[in-house]
Amino acid sequence: MSCTTILIGKNASYDGSTIIARDDDSGSGRYDPKRLVVVAPEDQPRHYRSVLSHVEIDLPDDPCRYTIAPNVLNNRGILAEAGANEHNVAMSATETIAVNERVLGADPMVELKPAQGEPGDEDYRPEQPGGIGEEDIITLVLPYVKTAREGVVRLGELLETYGTYESNGVIISDVDEIWYVETIGGHHWIARRVPDDCYATIPNQLGIDDFDLADAFGRQREYMCSADLREFMVKYHLDRTMGVPGTSGGRHAHSAGFGSTASAGAAVSAGAHSARRAAAVSAHVSAESTSPNGGDSRDGQIAALVAALPRRFNPRKAFGATTPKDHIYNTPRAWYMQRHLNPSEDWDSPAARYTPESDDIPWCRVPEDKVTLEDVDFLLSSHFEGTPYDPYGTKGTPETRHRYRPIGVNRTGHMVALQIRPYAPACNRTVMWVSFGSGPFTTIAPFYANVDDTPAYLRDTTPEVSTGNLYWTNRLIAVIADAHWYETNSAINGYIERVRAFGHQLVERTDERIIEDGYTEENTGDVRAAVAVLEEANGETGEYLREHTAKLLNSVLYTSSNLMHNSFAMSDRWA
Template identity: 40%
Template sequence: MACTTILVGKKATYNGSTMISRNDDNPTGSFAVKKFKVVEPNEQPREYHSVISHCTIALPDDPMRYTAVPNVNPEAKGIWAAAGINSANVAMTATETLTTNQRVLAADPLVVYQEATDTTSEQIGGIGEEDIVVLVLPYIHSAREGVKRLGMLLEQYGTYENNGIAFADHDEVWYLETVGGHHWIARKLPDDCYTVIANQFSLDEFDLDDATGEQKEFMASADIVEFINQNHLNLSKGQFNARLAFGSHSDSDHIYNTPRVWYGQRYFNRQDPTWTNDGLLTGPESDVLPWCRQPDHLITVEDVKYVQSSTYQGTPYSVYSKSAQANIYRSIGVNRTSFLGVAELRNDVPREVSCIQWIAFASNVYNALVPIYTNCTKVPEYIGNTTLQVNTNNFYWANRLIGAIADPHHDTTIVSVERYQEALESACRQVINEGEKSFQSNCDAIEFCNAQNQKIVDLVQKYTDRLLNEVLFTSSCLMQNSYSRSDN
């Protein structure tokens, strides 16, 4: 999936939380219909069957409750749980589709499903984006544990695609990237840093000694050093650079991937005087942008949403500009986003109410980010009742319609959209602030979260219905077959 990931350490955020975020973008010409869901332990399978790869995996008998954003129609391509937070307050988002190179794929080929033929038997595939959240999130009690469990599954079953997966708990953020069919590496994000990742193998400087030793900040497949040496993958003259060894170096990266990283780093490090529009080191086609950086300012949820919605605004590459360079790069905020998820694990409130999964559906340019407490057992209808058919009584389709109606008249409708985003997100934060003032640790936390979520979603439906009315009226007035003369 063509996604963008943003991760933020606890010393780089405005409130000391850890944050992991991902745009779940669909391939061109495809729109996955999504909903928000709470998966109870009795709903979690004990034997998992993959739709795409046909693999079968036995699961532990002690799953935890967790949230997810699955496809509405799992029979088509599987569950695709995408992102969530479990009852141990561990968050996960999967996956960032990555690129790699021919040497890696030759040394450790992807495990791709093959149908049986007259002369060959069926070849079962490995695990992939369809499966990973369901296989990992219900069973882990820390971000580090998430890396280890996923690494074990990758080594045992392999994968049919190159992916990056993020994990967070209240203290740490970890990011894992697959290397070929069965290998992987992972790095802990420094607490005072952020990273922006865009469909490209991104980890750069990597401490192999730590990864194969104490594993304080790095982890990897047990045989990673042997794998690198046997296949001559190390291209570095000094410290090992994983991106050089495992990543791609194609011209298409400069159009599709690196510009998104450039724009995100340009936003979070605005005071950096070296940013240029065309420089080989700091421009949108740079091959050497660092994996992580310390931001100029503490990062908020709104900052993450802004970058995840960006269309290169403020640069000649903006898709809505009249510049000759408009739309030459793949933007972050595109039409085929199915949802945006931001997991915020807060450290300044009681643990029972500390985890919020912010969600938005459809194109981020025209939607708003909504906070949902994940220590809950009930899902408000408006975010959980998505149908396969278009229906304005759910948040997914309302947002999909708003984006499609507003985009042809962007300059006119964006005023209403921006007012909606500010008003709704402010109102939701007010519900959080006022509710948590009265929360006591001896209260029923789950009932509190259920009630808070319903209050928030009631506001979401009210404000979203109003915006849909506004953009529909405005765009109807601007139709090409309009005529100014009237009978009254």
Template identity: 45%
Template sequence: MSCTTILVGKNASFDGSTIIARNEDCPSGEFCEKRFSVSNAAGKKTYKSVIGHLEVPLPDGGGRYTCMPNADLKEGLWEAAGVNAHNVAMTATETLTTNERVLAADPLVAYKAAVGEPGQDGYEAEQVGGIGEEDMVTLVLPYATSARDGVLRLGALLERYGTYEMNGIAFSDVDEIWWLETVGGHHWIARRVPDDCYVTMPNQLGLDSFDLDDALGEGREHLCSPDLREFIQKNHLDLSLDGELNPRDAFGSRSDADHVYNTPRAWDMQRWLNPSAGPWETAAAHEEFGPESDRLPWCRVPERKITIEDVKYVLSLHYQGTVYDPYGHIGTPATRGLYRPIGINRNCQLAVLQIRPYVDEKRRALQWIALGSNAFNALVPFFTQVDEVPAYVSSTPRTVTTDSFYWANRLIGAMADASYSACLPHVERYQEKLQSEATRLVHECDEAAGDPAAANQAIADAARKRTDCLLGHVLFARSAEMRNGFSRSDN
């Protein structure tokens, strides 16, 4: 599953919040319908995955949490991102790359169907798979009491059951953000995001430094599998010349595909958030500040504090102002399609999880959501400490309907893409007005100590009104550019 992640430490954010955010993108050739929901793990005893056929016993103490599950459950829940009753947030997962050395040393735990029937010659029993993106939010978020606790629970599950894919997972609470990366089938590493930094993650194993002594000792800023040092030494995975472990070199990849599909996305985000650090646009592709550089850092201190609008913008980027912009007029047809954008047609949902330190716990967490292609949608906040969310965002039927926030946004994106210049002013006004109105409704609820569920309904009503209006504008603009138009009128 292709995705893009940004993490913002509390001293790097505009209001002291911790912010973790991720685009969930569909695989090529697919469009996965998503919906916003509230789930509750209380009383649930077991969980069985659809992809891996793995059955996992669940502990006591599970509670309520928000999530972004698939509308079609043929491949499982895929709950993606949410905030639990303890105001702990989780987003899972960012698919990562790896290398042959790691996979040879600790193979992924893939599901294998049974061969033949019991008692027959050559019969092979079913081999269950490990856990993956389908399962992680469901298995971890309802039970996590802090960001660190979420890391440790997921790490224990990985060690016991393994995984069938390489993934990165973010956890946050009001004080900390942690980033976990899987290593092979059963190993993992995790690092606390520095409070004054942001992190960019574009489908590559990202950590570029790691303190094994801290991870295997006090665990103040780093955590990992208990046997990771021996695993690295036995399999000769540390490629450093100075003894300073670089996980990106040890566990990650450095392929031609990375330089087209992954690395340029980190470059695009970092050039926006640190414009003076460059030269970004004039650097050669593989130089330190170029779009194919292998030296872009995992985390940076931004040039100014990062807002929610910044997070939405960078997770919607399509190389604006460069020769790589598919909607641009500079460069050539070849450059305008060279690199994979962040804001892509296959964005299915964006979750921005904000934990605010200055608000009481009942209203502390916001889950900002956007559905469909990020180049054309708006980001809308919802309080998470509720038992249900409005139907406009929770209902995504299999049939296309403008009664659904997901489907309305898909329709807008498909039409606006084809009439980009005509539709862009309407889209930009929509994004600004809806986010402003929704944020005002959040402020009013905060100041009056109001009912979060009522505020959520008011926000959903505003989202529907403005989205329906945008749909009308986009439909008109697209209709005016139909090929069978003719200028002479007979009325």
């Protein structure tokens, strides 16, 4: 499993933007070179065929332009990973998650089944394509939607029609909303809107921990899901919601009348759920005993049980999977992100509510302070700084320093934070803050999304090692500096500070030029009128990165060369 995600609602961000960000980490032992490219409408396929699953899909004939950060190699498909379109809709896909065996038994993954035998043979079986996956999702959704909600609906239709062969989380945002979609088995899905005043953290687990079925099948203000989710839950006994516990005469009870650990409203709701479920089961048993054929119709049974479902349930418990490995690989990352954004809470004492191995760390919560891009960059490159679990730290023991999987790992391909700003004109509203390579040794820089081309330093990444592009230069810096963390850290931190400061200055300067020179769509009637200005700004960022990343490579190479084990000089003896 790979990747870590953080989502920032517009009222939780420092400037009112929606911000979605994700590390795209290659699988263990693999390193996927990344690039930044624009897909023009004429280059978007009209008939799509997946490399991995061989599923074939006819696509609409009216795609829009979009900018993405895909793999360089196409051996596993396009794998667009992160992008934004000209309508200021952004996507990041995917966050690998897991569902439990009950879900997989009820709705198996749609996997590619190769052909058996040869055509004309008696036992010949043609190939059976699989569903869609990470390779396909952005390519199939982003060019065709104008709002995040439209993106959720389109993705849901694709999942229900073609299925999927893997469990994924998908993020879709616009200037007003962030939606997080989780696939449930082969064809089902749920989606929750990130509350405006919250951030959400997702570390390779099915994360949504609260879902309102009434809203999902009603006004859909905060929740959406596949059309038959309730029937699916009932038919395969996936709901695990208990009523409010209490005691009555020394016996355990579940009803509104005995709950003492929840609020009155929650108790009434849970008690009502228990009563509805009991009534539904009773009615079902009664129907079985009176029906001439020994039972009511299956549809009638399911309808009664659907009516008895609770309004709210916990998808993490209903659909998710939890194993001891999560406590090494996944939950510590959520713990560290929330520890950073809500620092006044107790995270470290023996009495702490949440520990690195807690399974119930909230999916979303309100931060203590508004969240900045620097917070996002720090967290998605973090390695448990300030704790006994930091692999570069001095606290703890050699064992604790390698106990948990850090967020910033060696095999990160890129981190892209997609910022959609409500105060900017539509033509320059979306900024992609991009870093390539291992997070602790690099940082984000801004690139406007609404362009026709991207700087060569990020666009023309080569499959093989080269200092002519950002990806490989940052990879080389990380490999050299890793062995000499303390000796090279000052130079790396200086680079990070300079690049971030340059980025903010460039965005401010470019935004002002857009307004002052009258490039806004209000003046021109064309949301793409400022493309040349934005490409000029992106080119300036690309050249700044080329110059300063090369200087950083020179610095860490020199410092590390002096620390080689085979170093020797005559002056060592005769100084």
